[in-house]
Amino acid sequence: MSFFAILLCSNIIAQKKDSILYLIPVDQIDSIKYETDEVIVTGTRTNQKIIDIPYSVVRISPTQYKYDRKASISDVLNAVPGVFMQSRYGNHDVRISIRGFGSRSNTGIRGVRILLDGIPESEPDGQTRIEAIDLNSIGSIEVVKGNSSSLYTNAPGGVINFINDINFSKSFITQFNDFGSFELRRNGFKAGIRTDNYGFLNTYTYHHYKGYRPHSEDYWHILNTVLESTPGDNSNLQVLGYFATGLIRLPGSLTKEEFEEDPFQAAQREVEYDYRRISKKGRVGIRFSTKFGAALNNEVEVIGYGTIKYFERAQRTFRIFDRYGIGGSLRYTNKSEFFDRENSLTIGGDLFLQSGPISEYNNIGGQKGDLLLTQIDESVGNSGIYLLNNFELYDKKLYFLLSGRYDNVYFDQINRLLEVQNDNRRFEEFTPKFALNYKITPIIAVYTSFGYSFDSPAGNELDNYPLSSNPGALINPDLKPQQSTNFEIGIKGNILNAENPLFSNTHFEFTFFNTFVEDEIVPFEVYGDVFFRNSAKTNRLGLEAGITTEVYDGLKAIFSYTFSDFAYDEYSAIAIGVDSVGQITTSSEDYSGNIVPSVPEHNFLLSLEYKYPFTAHINAFLKGTYQNISGMFVNDANLDKTSEYQILNTTMGIEMNFGNLNILLSQGINNFFNKLYVGFININSSNGRFYEVGEPRTYFATLKFNYQF
Numbered sequence: 168m169s170f171f172a173i174l175l176c177s178n179i180i181a182q183k184k185d186s187i188l189y190l191i192p193v194d195q196i197d198s199i200k201y202e203t204d205e206v207i208v209t210g211t212r213t214n215q216k217i218i219d220i221p222y223s224v225v226r227i228s229p230t231q232y233k234y235d236r237k238a239s240i241s242d243v244l245n246a247v248p249g250v251f252m253q254s255r256y257g258n259h260d261v262r263i264s265i266r267g268f269g270s271r272s273n274t275g276i277r278g279v280r281i282l283l284d285g286i287p288e289s290e291p292d293g294q295t296r297i298e299a300i301d302l303n304s305i306g307s308i309e310v311v312k313g314n315s316s317s318l319y320t321n322a323p324g325g326v327i328n329f330i331n332d333i334n335f336s337k338s339f340i341t342q343f344n345d346f347g348s349f350e351l352r353r354n355g356f357k358a359g360i361r362t363d364n365y366g367f368l369n370t371y372t373y374h375h376y377k378g379y380r381p382h383s384e385d386y387w388h389i390l391n392t393v394l395e396s397t398p399g400d401n402s403n404l405q406v407l408g409y410f411a412t413g414l415i416r417l418p419g420s421l422t423k424e425e426f427e428e429d430p431f432q433a434a435q436r437e438v439e440y441d442y443r444r445i446s447k448k449g450r451v452g453i454r455f456s457t458k459f460g461a462a463l464n465n466e467v468e469v470i471g472y473g474t475i476k477y478f479e480r481a482q483r484t485f486r487i488f489d490r491y492g493i494g495g496s497l498r499y500t501n502k503s504e505f506f507d508r509e510n511s512l513t514i515g516g517d518l519f520l521q522s523g524p525i526s527e528y529n530n531i532g533g534q535k536g537d538l539l540l541t542q543i544d545e546s547v548g549n550s551g552i553y554l555l556n557n558f559e560l561y562d563k564k565l566y567f568l569l570s571g572r573y574d575n576v577y578f579d580q581i582n583r584l585l586e587v588q589n590d591n592r593r594f595e596e597f598t599p600k601f602a603l604n605y606k607i608t609p610i611i612a613v614y615t616s617f618g619y620s621f622d623s624p625a626g627n628e629l630d631n632y633p634l635s636s637n638p639g640a641l642i643n644p645d646l647k648p649q650q651s652t653n654f655e656i657g658i659k660g661n662i663l664n665a666e667n668p669l670f671s672n673t674h675f676e677f678t679f680f681n682t683f684v685e686d687e688i689v690p691f692e693v694y695g696d697v698f699f700r701n702s703a704k705t706n707r708l709g710l711e712a713g714i715t716t717e718v719y720d721g722l723k724a725i726f727s728y729t730f731s732d733f734a735y736d737e738y739s740a741i742a743i744g745v746d747s748v749g750q751i752t753t754s755s756e757d758y759s760g761n762i763v764p765s766v767p768e769h770n771f772l773l774s775l776e777y778k779y780p781f782t783a784h785i786n787a788f789l790k791g792t793y794q795n796i797s798g799m800f801v802n803d804a805n806l807d808k809t810s811e812y813q814i815l816n817t818t819m820g821i822e823m824n825f826g827n828l829n830i831l832l833s834q835g836i837n838n839f840f841n842k843l844y845v846g847f848i849n850i851n852s853s854n855g856r857f858y859e860v861g862e863p864r865t866y867f868a869t870l871k872f873n874y875q876f
């Protein structure tokens with residue numbers, strides 16, 4: 168049935184007093200738990216039910232992936248429509264793309280705002296590395312898909328908020344152990360203390376993985392902690408902190424000939440220079456929120472935080488980043504009536520400043536040399552103010568949302584070896600958004616939105632290159648921010664059938680979107696070094712469909728499908744290559760009409776889960792997931808396309824409860840049939856090194872002990 172047919176039928180049915188769509192009395196709906204009734208904060212920066220938010224929002228709880236492998240966020244977000252992930256070098260350095268935003272990044276995450284407990288894990292320039300995200304510590308994940316620039320800096324693709332598991336009711340201690348192929352080890356503990364006025368959470372995880380390619384091992388130590396208190400009846404105070412340290416070795420991308428010869432080999436250059444990343448990062452934050460007024464209809468939230476980071480990147484040279492950051496946000500929300508209609512007004516602002524030196528040394532066979540090539544003092548910051556108003560237009564069913572944000576992102580660099588060389592750039596923009604949400608029933612809504620987005624270049628994207636208009640500058644003078652116009656329309660909700668054991672609860676969402684991007688930021692290479700430039704105009708047309716249904720008692724089916732038709736409408740560029748003797752060559756190329764690389768046209772997933780209670784204390788679990796990904800182009804010129812691939816993953820487990828003790832044992836196989844496929848595309852490589860192999864057949868097991876006090 169088409170989207171418009173569903174919408175028409177829903178309107179017809181909603182006109183009947185005792186709607187057969189509910190299959191239960193209307194006055195009992197509020198007493199039934201359903202997925203769209205969950206309250207989240209990420210979508211509108213204030214507490215609101217998912218059904219009331221006029222765009223696509225998903226909330227994921229640990230119960231949805233507790234039996235699965237949790238080595239990477241791709242293990243838990245794979246079933247979200249519109250979200251596509253490619254894991255580089257195994258299970259780390261994941262590329263996250265939402266509606267095509269983020270697909271340009273060959274390292275880190277771009278175009279998608281990443282938060283940890285509502286505090287930016289994304290750096291001030293919008294780039295994100297997620298070493299500190301520990302899924303063993305997370306209590307919920309909120310995913311906002313589509314343009315969020317009217318509320319968050321550099322979020323044209325959306326926002327993902329990872330929230331630590333502080334909302335527990337009883338004190339507990341958990342010890343977890345994950346084992347898997349290629350020497351995967353994840354061991355650690357999680358402890359929570361709960362009293363009448365305090366909550367304390369502490370999680371430590373050690374991660375080690377040799378990798379399925381040579382020169383691809385990584386290890387991490389991750390510590391997360393949250394202290395929560397209630398200074399008053401309507402106030403909440405949290406102190407949050409984390410520290411993560413570890414190493415990643417990089418096997419590199421391969422040419423097509425190398426991939427066909429041995430797709431699991433490491434690139435020679437990466438091994439010779441011992442390409443790797445060493446990272447140490449930490450953060451301490453404090454959040455205070457309080458409600459006040461006769462009806463507690465006013466809320467203020469204040470957040471402050473400080474960050475520290477040491478990042479060492481060994482490639483053809485050694486680059487060492489030392490970063491110190493400070494940031495904060497302030498939000499005020501008022502919920503009241505205006506002309507006898509519900510109205511919610513939120514105003515707020517954010518500030519994040521990061522500064523420190525970048526030192527570059529020569530690389531001698533993988534060791535840092537003594538020759539200091541450059542030393543740059545860099546400051547990067549963003550500041551912004553936003554306003555959001557949600558107004559009831561009609562009968563507690565139709566709501567109009569208006570939001571807008573002014574952003575100021577700035578870069579300043581000083582060359583300490585040549586102090587007369589000082590460069591800076593500033594990017595400013597106001598991005599409004601308009602949205603409507605109509606609740607056909609209390610649990611089914613249609614929505615539409617229109618808005619503008621703004622995405623400034625990241626610091627590494629502003630690295631200057633030899634053929635820019637000013638090759639001697641520190642910062643690329645030609646790169647502009649990418650801007651887009653975004654439209655979407657969708658329907659979401661639940662169909663409840665409490666009287667029938669078949670399909671008793673079905674959650675669904677269908678979204679159509681159309682995005683026009685101007686000055687899209689795309690990568691290209693010169694001598695293996697990655698730089699960035701603007702394409703002209705890109706048209707992105709897409710459809711997302713997601714259905715989760717209780718087929719029968721204990722049997723759940725998850726269906727996810729994303730259609731993406733992304734093409735360059737206008738794109739003329741200088742193609743830069745290397746000839747047979749190693750000289751740079753250039754030519755004028757017209758890529759208009761070509762397909763955007765590294766985005767599959769079709770992404771289909773079907774998952775079946777079955778839970779069976781053997782006894783009152785023992786439950787069994789079985790899950791199978793099938794995913795089909797269509798082929799993707801490797802560069803803007805569309806010179807080659809990867810093959811379509813299908814992956815089957817299986818998981819089975821058992822959970823036992825003995826009083827206060829809970830024991831969980833699970834095991835699984837990813838890529839059950841050991842399919843060979845390209846798992847990551849290094850787009851626009853000048854020397855044809857586009858291909859990185861996906862994960863082969865992999866076994867994993869989990870053993871977890873939990874004791875509640």
